[in-house]
Structures are given as structure tokens and as C-alpha cells.
Amino acid sequence: MTQLDWPEILLRLGTATLAGSAIGLNRDLHGKPIGLKTLGIVGLSTATVVLLAVQFAEPGKVTDAASRVIQGILTGIGFLGAGVIVHESEHFRVRGLTSAACTFLAACLGIVCGTGQWMIVAVALALAFVLLTVGRRIERWLHRMLGGRDERHDVESGPEEHHV
Template identity: 70%
Template sequence: MTDWGDIILRLGVAMLAGGAIGLDRDLRGKPIGLKTLGLVSLSTATVVVLTLQFAEPGQFTDAASRVIQGVLTGIGFLGAGVIVRQGDRLRVRGLTSAACAFFAACIGIACGAGHWPIVVTALALAFLLLTFGRSAEHWLHRALGGTDDPHDTGPPQAPPA
């Protein structure tokens, strides 16, 4: 049985970690933000902590594994809600925000399980990627002879007749 202090720590860190990822999305004007990703991470941590309450200390049961599988499958629906097709072009927007929803769920799972080195490492790597990823994409595309905009899919397509 996990004590109150540990439950508060696990759920609080999950909410703050997911909220931090959401803040990055908010600051970039993206369709998913601090509250949404904070809640995604908090809710996944909650179900993991709850599931672990019924296991032997230090054990990860089949039930916990099934809960995590269900959460990760279900989070796809939330992610799909932030992905949109832009106009008549073959351009899709919101994939990074959808990936952030999935990541927030994974961080929530790690927080719920109390695996702090994984939480800290994953958050650090995610913020590096979110902060420098676009610049790295543009630089690599120019250096390797691709388009300047790695998300450019070419000229607009004619609408179907």
C-alpha cells in the first residue's frame, strides 16, 4: 500500500510534468495545452497508482500491464482530436501535439509507477527535442539538399472534381 506522501508526490509530479509539456504547446499557439496535457498525465498516473495499490510492493502485475495498454490505446482518440488537415493541401497539422498527448500519458504512467530517473530523463529529452527540433530539421534539410521547410508537401493540389 502506497502512503499519502508517495501518492501526492507521484500524482503531483505527473500533473506538473504533463502541464510543462502542455505549456510548451500553449506558448507555441498549438491546439493542446497546459490543462489538457496536465490532466492526461495526472489521469494516467492515477490509474497506475490505483492499479499498483492491489499488487505486492515492488511487483508489476498483469493487471497493471493491461491498464497501461488500455490507457495508451485510448489516448489515441485524444491525439486524433488535435490532428487536422489544412485546406486543400496535403498538409497535416497537430501531429506534434498529438505526440505530446501520448508522451504526457507515458510520463503519467512512469510517475504513477514511481520511476523517477525515467521521468526526469524523458522530460529532459522531450524539452530538448521540442526546443531545438524545428531548427535541427531546417538545418538538416538544407544541409542534405531537401526543401527548406521539411513540412512542405509541394504545390497545392486541385480539389477533387
């Protein structure tokens, strides 16, 4: 059994909360339906459950029980993401895909923080911010360069609704 001390617990849970909140801040700043508090809580909650599962493992090992916890988290997050994506109105329309993906990422970062793999957290968070900050501009540039359609493919920011 791994016994974590207070500073390590604070580091793991705090980092998961901050990582999720940072991704949520990006969503907030873009006026999207999920934000800082929600994704901070997603990161914190997933790290909390993984930390509990890791407590019962041998140091440095992920047990079958921890693996099942992680699988359950990722399945549950899928439902939360689906709620962000599909809204019922006249027609069903698909919106919020990036916010749903950010929810999934916040959960994954929470899981990784719970296991204490800091290099993975740092690289994943850095890559996420690159995508969230310049991804849309790169996408538009590539569409122009490769002869793509003029309409936006990013359904969250596009003026047109895509009906399913």
C-alpha cells in the same frame, strides 16, 4: 498489496501533473491546439489509474492487471491524439502531429509517475524539452546541409497545408 502513503501519492500524482503541464506549456507558447491544462490532466489521469493498479500489486512488480490498464490508457490516448491531428474542412488536412505526440508523451509520463520510476521521468522530460526547444532548428539545419527541400516539413508550422 502495496500501500502507498499520502506523501508518495502526492509525489506521484503531482509530478505527473507537472510533467504533463510543462509539455503543455510548450504547446501553449507555440499557439498549438492543446496546452497546459489539457496535458496536465492527461498526466494526472493516467498516473491516477496506474497508481490504483499498482496499489494491488506486490511491491516493485507490475501485475497483469496493471499491464492491461496501461495498454488501455495508451489505446485511448490514441483517440485523443487523432482528434488533435485530423480536422474536417474542405479537405482533410493533417495538422497537430507534434501536439498529438506530446499528448502521448504526457500519458506515458503519467504512467511512469504512477509506477514511481523517477529517473525515467526525469530523462524522458529532459529529452522532450531538448526536442521541443531545438528540434525545429536542427531539422532545418539538417535539411540545408543534406540538400533537402526548401519547404518546411513541420506541418504544424509550415505555411502550406498538406492534404490527405
